[in-house]
Amino acid sequence: MTFLDEYKAKKRELHYLSDAVGLMYWDLQTIAPEGGKEKLSDSISYFSTEHFKKSTSDEYYNLVCKLAEKEEFEKLDDVYQHDIRITKRDLEKSRRIPADFYEEYVKTTTESGIIWPKAKENNDYKMYEEPLAKTIDAVKKIKSYTDPDKKVYDALIDDFEEGMTQETIDRVFGELKDALVPLLEKILKAPQPDHSKFTMKVPAHEQAELCKFLVEYMGMDMTRFAQAESAHPFTTSMGSIDDVRITNHYYETESISAIFSAIHEGGHAIFEQNVDKKYDGTCGANINYMGLHESQSRFYENILGRNINFWKPIWPKVCEIVPEYKNVTLEEFVREINHVQNSFIRTEADELTYCLHVILRYEMERAIFIDGAKVSELPAMWNKKMDELLHIIPKTDSEGILQDMHWSDGSFGYFPSYLLGSIYDGMFIEAIEKDLGSIDDILAAGEIKKITKWLNENIHQYGSTRTSGEVLEKVCGKELSAKPLIEYFTKKYTEVYNL
Amino acid sequence: MTFLDEYKAKKRELHYLSDAVGLMYWDLQTIAPEGGKEKLSDSISYFSTEHFKKSTSDEYYNLVCKLAEKEEFEKLDDVYQHDIRITKRDLEKSRRIPADFYEEYVKTTTESGIIWPKAKENNDYKMYEEPLAKTIDAVKKIKSYTDPDKKVYDALIDDFEEGMTQETIDRVFGELKDALVPLLEKILKAPQPDHSKFTMKVPAHEQAELCKFLVEYMGMDMTRFAQAESAHPFTTSMGSIDDVRITNHYYETESISAIFSAIHEGGHAIFEQNVDKKYDGTCGANINYMGLHESQSRFYENILGRNINFWKPIWPKVCEIVPEYKNVTLEEFVREINHVQNSFIRTEADELTYCLHVILRYEMERAIFIDGAKVSELPAMWNKKMDELLHIIPKTDSEGILQDMHWSDGSFGYFPSYLLGSIYDGMFIEAIEKDLGSIDDILAAGEIKKITKWLNENIHQYGSTRTSGEVLEKVCGKELSAKPLIEYFTKKYTEVYNL
Numbered sequence: 001m002t003f004l005d006e007y008k009a010k011k012r013e014l015h016y017l018s019d020a021v022g023l024m025y026w027d028l029q030t031i032a033p034e035g036g037k038e039k040l041s042d043s044i045s046y047f048s049t050e051h052f053k054k055s056t057s058d059e060y061y062n063l064v065c066k067l068a069e070k071e072e073f074e075k076l077d078d079v080y081q082h083d084i085r086i087t088k089r090d091l092e093k094s095r096r097i098p099a100d101f102y103e104e105y106v107k108t109t110t111e112s113g114i115i116w117p118k119a120k121e122n123n124d125y126k127m128y129e130e131p132l133a134k135t136i137d138a139v140k141k142i143k144s145y146t147d148p149d150k151k152v153y154d155a156l157i158d159d160f161e162e163g164m165t166q167e168t169i170d171r172v173f174g175e176l177k178d179a180l181v182p183l184l185e186k187i188l189k190a191p192q193p194d195h196s197k198f199t200m201k202v203p204a205h206e207q208a209e210l211c212k213f214l215v216e217y218m219g220m221d222m223t224r225f226a227q228a229e230s231a232h233p234f235t236t237s238m239g240s241i242d243d244v245r246i247t248n249h250y251y252e253t254e255s256i257s258a259i260f261s262a263i264h265e266g267g268h269a270i271f272e273q274n275v276d277k278k279y280d281g282t283c284g285a286n287i288n289y290m291g292l293h294e295s296q297s298r299f300y301e302n303i304l305g306r307n308i309n310f311w312k313p314i315w316p317k318v319c320e321i322v323p324e325y326k327n328v329t330l331e332e333f334v335r336e337i338n339h340v341q342n343s344f345i346r347t348e349a350d351e352l353t354y355c356l357h358v359i360l361r362y363e364m365e366r367a368i369f370i371d372g373a374k375v376s377e378l379p380a381m382w383n384k385k386m387d388e389l390l391h392i393i394p395k396t397d398s399e400g401i402l403q404d405m406h407w408s409d410g411s412f413g414y415f416p417s418y419l420l421g422s423i424y425d426g427m428f429i430e431a432i433e434k435d436l437g438s439i440d441d442i443l444a445a446g447e448i449k450k451i452t453k454w455l456n457e458n459i460h461q462y463g464s465t466r467t468s469g470e471v472l473e474k475v476c477g478k479e480l481s482a483k484p485l486i487e488y489f490t491k492k493y494t495e496v497y498n499l
Numbered sequence: 500m501t502f503l504d505e506y507k508a509k510k511r512e513l514h515y516l517s518d519a520v521g522l523m524y525w526d527l528q529t530i531a532p533e534g535g536k537e538k539l540s541d542s543i544s545y546f547s548t549e550h551f552k553k554s555t556s557d558e559y560y561n562l563v564c565k566l567a568e569k570e571e572f573e574k575l576d577d578v579y580q581h582d583i584r585i586t587k588r589d590l591e592k593s594r595r596i597p598a599d600f601y602e603e604y605v606k607t608t609t610e611s612g613i614i615w616p617k618a619k620e621n622n623d624y625k626m627y628e629e630p631l632a633k634t635i636d637a638v639k640k641i642k643s644y645t646d647p648d649k650k651v652y653d654a655l656i657d658d659f660e661e662g663m664t665q666e667t668i669d670r671v672f673g674e675l676k677d678a679l680v681p682l683l684e685k686i687l688k689a690p691q692p693d694h695s696k697f698t699m700k701v702p703a704h705e706q707a708e709l710c711k712f713l714v715e716y717m718g719m720d721m722t723r724f725a726q727a728e729s730a731h732p733f734t735t736s737m738g739s740i741d742d743v744r745i746t747n748h749y750y751e752t753e754s755i756s757a758i759f760s761a762i763h764e765g766g767h768a769i770f771e772q773n774v775d776k777k778y779d780g781t782c783g784a785n786i787n788y789m790g791l792h793e794s795q796s797r798f799y800e801n802i803l804g805r806n807i808n809f810w811k812p813i814w815p816k817v818c819e820i821v822p823e824y825k826n827v828t829l830e831e832f833v834r835e836i837n838h839v840q841n842s843f844i845r846t847e848a849d850e851l852t853y854c855l856h857v858i859l860r861y862e863m864e865r866a867i868f869i870d871g872a873k874v875s876e877l878p879a880m881w882n883k884k885m886d887e888l889l890h891i892i893p894k895t896d897s898e899g900i901l902q903d904m905h906w907s908d909g910s911f912g913y914f915p916s917y918l919l920g921s922i923y924d925g926m927f928i929e930a931i932e933k934d935l936g937s938i939d940d941i942l943a944a945g946e947i948k949k950i951t952k953w954l955n956e957n958i959h960q961y962g963s964t965r966t967s968g969e970v971l972e973k974v975c976g977k978e979l980s981a982k983p984l985i986e987y988f989t990k991k992y993t994e995v996y997n998l
Contacts, residue, residue: 016545019538020519027522035723036742039518046515205704224534243535 003066004080010060015281017051019239026236030228030247056094064088082465083282093146101141108138109410116408123398125379132407133375136368139410153369156413161291161420163469166366168480169416172423173359175482180355181389183493187352188342190497193335200324204250210321211248211262217314218266218300219452224273233261235268240280244272255322256337260301267300268293270452274460284463290414292468294421295428296455302351303425304443304451308334313446338496342390344399352489356389358419361404365412424468426485427476502571503579506562509553514780516550518738525735529727529746555593563587581964582781592645600640607637608909615907622897624878631906632874635867638909652868655912660790660919662968665865667979668915671922672858674981679854680888682992686851687841689996692834699823703749709820710747710761716813717765717799718951723772732760734767739779743771754821755836759800766799767792769951773959783962789913791967793920794927795954801850802924802987803942803950807833812945837995841889843898851988855888857918860903864911923967925984926975
């Protein structure tokens with residue numbers, strides 16, 4: 001048995017364990033009855049712990065180091081060279097964390113994760129202050145172990161979008177803010193569409209059927225796909241590109257929400273399905289550049305899905321699946337899905353104001369990790385920024401600073417990924433139109449799969465062997481810029497709102 | 500740490516592994532896409548092997564033996580005394596099988612399991628003869644290891660219904676056969692109902708909603724229950740009484756099939772949900788008396804579900820959920836669900852002829868294991884028995900001897916359980932009516948949950964700590980007899996068919 005064979009066998013075992021956890025999580029979120037949840041959570045703990053033990057063992061690490069030595073490394077193909085490089089880097093990071101501190105870190109973030117929903121429910125920021133402060137300290141400390149040479153916030157951003165820095169984000173988010181705040185002001189002065197036509201009841205089974213139809217239309221391989229219902233939509237792959245699943249929620253009077261969740265998660269899933277099979281079971285298949293991942297989901301959701309030409313070829317079919325839509329015209333439907341409103345909750349925001357919600361969170365994280373803002377000052381800071389960006393002030397912390405889960409479990413640095421994804425999308429529009437011609441025309445001709453094929457070939461197949469920066473360089477040949485996204489928004493909303 | 504603590508920890512680990520396998524199997528059968536099935540099967544193999552290794556280790560066995568020693572055993576409560584007794588007995592059986600023979604056994608039955616569906620599809624018994632012969636030999640050999648002091652067929656029956664013998668089955672099946680064949684002859688001469696009204700299309704989502712309503716009506720705790728769709732209906736528990744699940748199939752024009760699958764699997768699930776929680780994680784919770792298990796599913800399906808009084812209180816609600824049923828009367832519906840026909844396929848048979856299908860298979864197994872019948876003689880024997888019992892002769896082996904999966908994977912001795920379940924049911928009717936009064940009246944009053952409560956208290960709570968024989972003795976105070984079932988059938992069909 002070669003070192004590589006031995007490594008592959010160990011890695012396969014790790015995958016059996018992590019795939020089991022993935023399946024249990026899927027089951028917990030989709031179908032497990034209330035009574036079974038505790039037991040499933042216990043099982044998840046057991047298999048996660050087994051995975052942690054095996055993946056951090058000296059035996060495994062020594063094998064990885066052996067394969068990273070020049071003589072062995074040169075024998076590997078590109079797939080395993082990438083895999084060993086990433087595995088070694090990540091192991092070195094995690095092995096620098098002292099075991100007793102890691103335990104403390106898990107305890108701190110778990111406690112904070114338990115208190116957050118209670119604080120949100122009771123609109124009680126006070127009870128969340130201490131756990132949040134402790135979590136921030138724990139996050140700072142863990143980064144001092146894993147990335148001793150980096151600034152804390154850069155290290156956090158890097159976790160979710162490798163190679164990205166605070167400096168770059170400052171630049172592009174700044175450009176966006178300067179352009180979008182005045183654009184929003186103009187829009188809010190213009191006449192708004194009538195929402196009342198869209199409160200019709202659509203039964204869950206019709207919504208589910210429509211969602212299935214839409215993702216298939218986008219180019220999903222349905223033999224490697226499943227969809228189910230859960231409280232919050234998400235995408236997950238069962239450890240291979242051949243089994244990728246999404247969830248959705250079907251509220252009777254909010255069918256449009258389900259449609260756009262399906263298109264969004266469908267975009268993530270098409271990315272996952274189309275990674276080159278040669279990366280199966282290696283780090284190349286594990287797409288952990290969240291900005292890049294969000295760029296794909298948001299490209300389908302916003303750039304394609306909110307374009308009238310997406311719907312033109314399929315509108316009769318949509319009305320056949322959901323007869324309730326026969327009472328509205330295609331034009332009314334498209335107007336509704338492009339309705340801009342300044343509202344408090346990020347997850348319910350439209351395409352345009354969503355950007356401002358993310359910028360707000362980024363500026364808050366910057367204040368926390370760079371300017372050393374105190375947790376007691378954060379709610380006032382949040383409200384001030386809401387006023388500045390969206391011209392509204394939350395009446396409660398529940399619809400303000402307490403709304404998101406991310407900080408409660410220590411996921412600082414994640415928020416920027418959402419908006420980075422949209423900024424990449426602006427740049428991808430240019431690249432696609434250069435190669436394939438007008439997106440409007442392709443969509444109107446019912447040929448969306450041509451765009452999917454382009455994304456497959458230029459982005460998806462590489463999995464995580466190219467960082468977002470490398471993808472932009474290869475695909476667009478340009479540095480990151482918010483200008484294309486700004487142009488897209490300006491053109492779009494000038495038309496939609498007759499500005 | 501005491502020996503018991505150590506044992507509990509090891510047993511818990513075994514449960515994590517077997518529960519993972521259970522969940523993967525559930526997922527494979529219900530939602531996994533085609534593309535993910537191979538990977539899921541690999542995972543199932545991995546975790547099954549891990550479970551096998553740990554459960555057959557000397558370390559585990561020695562611990563069990565230690566706890567079985569008088570001094571330690573006496574310290575255990577009744578739950579763990581039962582658990583240790585059963586665990587030790589089963590381990591001793593399986594440890595007597597030589598490892599290399601076990602591998603051969605698995606290979607033989609796997610091969611036979613692969614060829615069977617092909618033989619069935621191609622109506623080619625010839626290609627199945629050799630694998631079947633090898634499987635029979637392998638089964639005989641494995642029983643000579645596990646149960647050297649028993650006759651092979653008794654040992655096989657004992658696997659599925661502990662304590663039952665061929666002698667007892669001969670007696671009760673004989674009684675039944677003598678009574679049911681002439682009853683069927685009379686029925687077949689009587690006028691038959693019009694089936695054409697029951698080919699209406701009922702959408703899957705309506706069927707699923709009705710099934711959920713029915714099991715809840717029967718007394719299912721819905722917070723510990725889930726239902727999903729699969730090719731063949733089955734019940735499974737996710738390793739605890741707090742998460743019991745059933746599957747169903749929803750064919751548009753066969754809604755009655757889905758209804759009775761739901762009531763049948765619902766009966767199994769109510770049994771699983773109501774085992775005393777103190778047996779959690781021990782052998783007491785693992786109900787492996789298949790006759791007793793079938794007695795519960797078949798009690799709900801046939802004795803209760805095919806009784807007009809079951810439907811009387813809920814018929815308006817049924818028609819509300821499935822508006823298509825408004826075109827038939829309650830009387831027509833009940834007539835349809837009690838339609839007796841002599842047909843070829845066991846799984847599609849009605850309540851009465853089902854018994855004869857099982858008797859046929861039992862007599863075949865008897866011929867194989869006791870009389871030493873040759874596999875080449877079996878198809879002719881099957882057809883002769885069909886003629887004798889049901890007065891029809893299959894035109895092909897596919898609708899004859901090749902129809903069932905059971906023999907292909909070595910599950911000889913399972914078939915009698917189905918009919919034993921119905922025989923127990925006949926006896927339970929007497930016991931219930933003695934305690935609670937007329938079943939008809941209870942059902943008509945919409946008080947089916949009273950019957951469920953009686954079953955919970957008298958049967959379910961004991962899990963597998965009482966064999967079927969012990970249950971009959973405690974509940975009915977009588978020896979096994981087919982007479983109550985015969986009386987039930989005679990009374991029922993004399994009325995239904997005006998004999």
